[in-house]
Amino acid sequence: MYIFAFMRLRPWQRVAFLAGIVLGSLALTTALHARPRERARWSPRERALLRSLSIEGQEPLPLDPSNRFADDSGAAHLGHLLFFDARFSRTGTVSCASCHVADKNFQDGLRVGRGVGEGTRRTMPIAGTARSAWYFWDGRADSQWEQALGPLENPVEHGGDRTQYAQTMLREYRAEYESIFGPLPSLAGLPAHASPVADSASAAAWARLPVAHREDISRVYANIGKAIAAYERRIDFAPSRFDRFVASELERAPRSSASHFTSNEEAGLRLFIGKAGCVNCHNGPSFTDNHFHNTGISHDSETSRDSGRSAGIVKALAGEFNCTSRYSDARPGDCAELRFAVANGPELIRAYKPPSLRNVVGRAPYMHAGQLTTLDDVLRHYSDAPVAAFGQSELKPLHLSTEERRQIIAFLGTLSGPLTAPAGFLAAPLRN
Amino acid sequence: MRPFFRFTPRHRAIVARTSAAVVLIGVIAGCTAFAQAPNNLDYSRTRLSEAGIYRGTIRPAGDSIPQGRMQSWMFHLESASGAPVDSATVTIDGGMPQHGHGLPTKPQVTRALGNGDHLVEGIKFNMGGWWVVKFHVSAAAGNDSLVFNISL
Numbered sequence: 336m337y338i339f340a341f342m343r344l345r346p347w348q349r350v351a352f353l354a355g356i357v358l359g360s361l362a363l364t365t366a367l368h369a370r371p372r373e374r375a376r377w378s379p380r381e382r383a384l385l386r387s388l389s390i391e392g393q394e395p396l397p398l399d400p401s402n403r404f405a406d407d408s409g410a411a412h413l414g415h416l417l418f419f420d421a422r423f424s425r426t427g428t429v430s431c432a433s434c435h436v437a438d439k440n441f442q443d444g445l446r447v448g449r450g451v452g453e454g455t456r457r458t459m460p461i462a463g464t465a466r467s468a469w470y471f472w473d474g475r476a477d478s479q480w481e482q483a484l485g486p487l488e489n490p491v492e493h494g495g496d497r498t499q500y501a502q503t504m505l506r507e508y509r510a511e512y513e514s515i516f517g518p519l520p521s522l523a524g525l526p527a528h529a530s531p532v533a534d535s536a537s538a539a540a541w542a543r544l545p546v547a548h549r550e551d552i553s554r555v556y557a558n559i560g561k562a563i564a565a566y567e568r569r570i571d572f573a574p575s576r577f578d579r580f581v582a583s584e585l586e587r588a589p590r591s592s593a594s595h596f597t598s599n600e601e602a603g604l605r606l607f608i609g610k611a612g613c614v615n616c617h618n619g620p621s622f623t624d625n626h627f628h629n630t631g632i633s634h635d636s637e638t639s640r641d642s643g644r645s646a647g648i649v650k651a652l653a654g655e656f657n658c659t660s661r662y663s664d665a666r667p668g669d670c671a672e673l674r675f676a677v678a679n680g681p682e683l684i685r686a687y688k689p690p691s692l693r694n695v696v697g698r699a700p701y702m703h704a705g706q707l708t709t710l711d712d713v714l715r716h717y718s719d720a721p722v723a724a725f726g727q728s729e730l731k732p733l734h735l736s737t738e739e740r741r742q743i744i745a746f747l748g749t750l751s752g753p754l755t756a757p758a759g760f761l762a763a764p765l766r767n
Numbered sequence: 768m769r770p771f772f773r774f775t776p777r778h779r780a781i782v783a784r785t786s787a788a789v790v791l792i793g794v795i796a797g798c799t800a801f802a803q804a805p806n807n808l809d810y811s812r813t814r815l816s817e818a819g820i821y822r823g824t825i826r827p828a829g830d831s832i833p834q835g836r837m838q839s840w841m842f843h844l845e846s847a848s849g850a851p852v853d854s855a856t857v858t859i860d861g862g863m864p865q866h867g868h869g870l871p872t873k874p875q876v877t878r879a880l881g882n883g884d885h886l887v888e889g890i891k892f893n894m895g896g897w898w899v900v901k902f903h904v905s906a907a908a909g910n911d912s913l914v915f916n917i918s919l
Contacts, residue, residue, distance in 0.1 A: 387895070616894070624835060672872075680869070
């Protein structure tokens with residue numbers, strides 16, 4: 336009788352009916368084959384990806400050959416004091432910790448940083464950055480210590496200058512400095528302010544200084560950066576719920592409350608390493624490839640045209656304190672990142688470094704100038720993949736549904752976890 | 768005997784709609800699948816150049832090529848008949864064909880070590896997936912390129 340019913344269908348309906356049966360069978364077969372995989376939970380490729388993202392398998396901190404004090408505990412202790420010391424600013428009110436707020440994962444939650452004036456870029460978090468080859472959104476510094484020196488002389492951040500800071504070191508930290516870096520040079524008779532990069536009066540004062548004095552001051556200044564870097568280097572991510580989940584999944588252990596993911600979190604993880612392709616750029620235990628990408632982020636809120644990595648690499652190559660500079664401790668062969676950097680080309684235009692996604696849910700707003708307010712805005716942006724105003728966006732439309740965006744955000748929440756650092760390093764030092 | 772099921776026009780419509788939906792779901796799933804590298808790629812570490820003038824071998828430091836870390840490779844270059852080529856100008860580029868971007872660094876042959884061996888420095892891969900690395904060789908026998916597929 337089913338045959339009779341089938342015969343009464345019109346030809347196109349018969350084709351549709353048969354196609355339905357064939358596709359239905361295929362779907363059923365796939366589902367049946369997926370059953371054993373469901374028990375195995377993850378494919379070999381997915382298991383490899385999960386392992387690559389886990390902090391448990393993370394390599395030890397890479398050495399910084401440009402800073403021979405990077406792993407000196409005395410330098411780290413001094414760096415801790417300097418990081419929180421507002422005397423290292425023009426106004427005496429701004430320290431590194433003013434924007435890199437210790438109890439906010441070392442960022443400030445503002446659209447753009449605010450020091451003695453308003454900056455143009457979002458404050459970047461610090462944890463885990465010793466693993467990066469490039470610093471700032473545009474990678475204009477090639478070491479943690481060169482990065483630390485940038486804001487100190489930036490007119491809208493700390494706003495001071497190296498001569499002022501060298502004299503502050505002499506006055507406030509002479510014993511600590513000399514126990515690490517050796518004798519401080521004589522700074523008698525120097526002007527209060529002088530720097531090659533500060534305002535015109537300071538630049539004029541700098542030009543009048545004998546070359547030997549300039550080098551002495553710049554070396555003290557470089558050592559300030561090296562001490563701050565030795566401190567920052569020790570701030571890293573501790574395992575989050577995600578890492579416990581991966582450990583238990585890779586062991587095929589029964590799911591426990593400590594490692595449990597909700598179905599939405601797991602679906603978000605599958606999207607992250609699958610359809611949404613987030614893992615392309617947000618890879619490794621820090622969830623960043625530490626490279627530079629144009630994602631078509633709007634420049635509407637930017638006061639001047641920001642060209643990202645195009646300008647950043649030019650500054651890095653010319654950097655007064657870069658890996659090949661006289662203030663670096665590296666041998667020329669150690670500076671491979673600088674030596675083999677892509678220095679020009681369309682891919683660098685408005686390309687920015689992806690920050691780590693660990694603790695990302697707690698640090699809105701997002702993007703290099705805080706353009707996007709919520710993570711849902713970010714995921715909408717990635718899903719829509721708008722055309723870039725300058726350069727070429729690397730994104731392709733993802734067509735994520737509302738639920739898929741919610742699932743990815745749920746997954747990102749599992750990357751929230753504590754930071755790890757030597758005792759006392761995650762708060763202001765007692766001395767200041 | 769009265770059939771317990773009669774195929775009415777309403778049933779026909781249900782069948783037609785369901786079939787159409789199944790077909791549509793199949794099409795959507797196919798379009799949004801995460802891009803995988805083509806199946807037929809040759810990942811050999813020894814390749815003949817495009818025009819067949821040279822044979823080249825890449826020797827990364829270990830069995831697996833690390834992601835996100837600066838590395839140096841050995842590149843061995845010989846003629847198609849197996850004679851080592853030392854006096855060659857070699858430039859390197861490449862990228863991820865499915866992503867449309869190039870290499871994150873600018874690797875260079877920094878030294879000819881003799882016997883056709885060349886030291887390549889400055890290689891880095893910042894993402895997992897399918898990469899190509901191209902060696903453009905200019906030597907007495909002519910200009911030619913060797914293209915290596917890399918899977919990370």
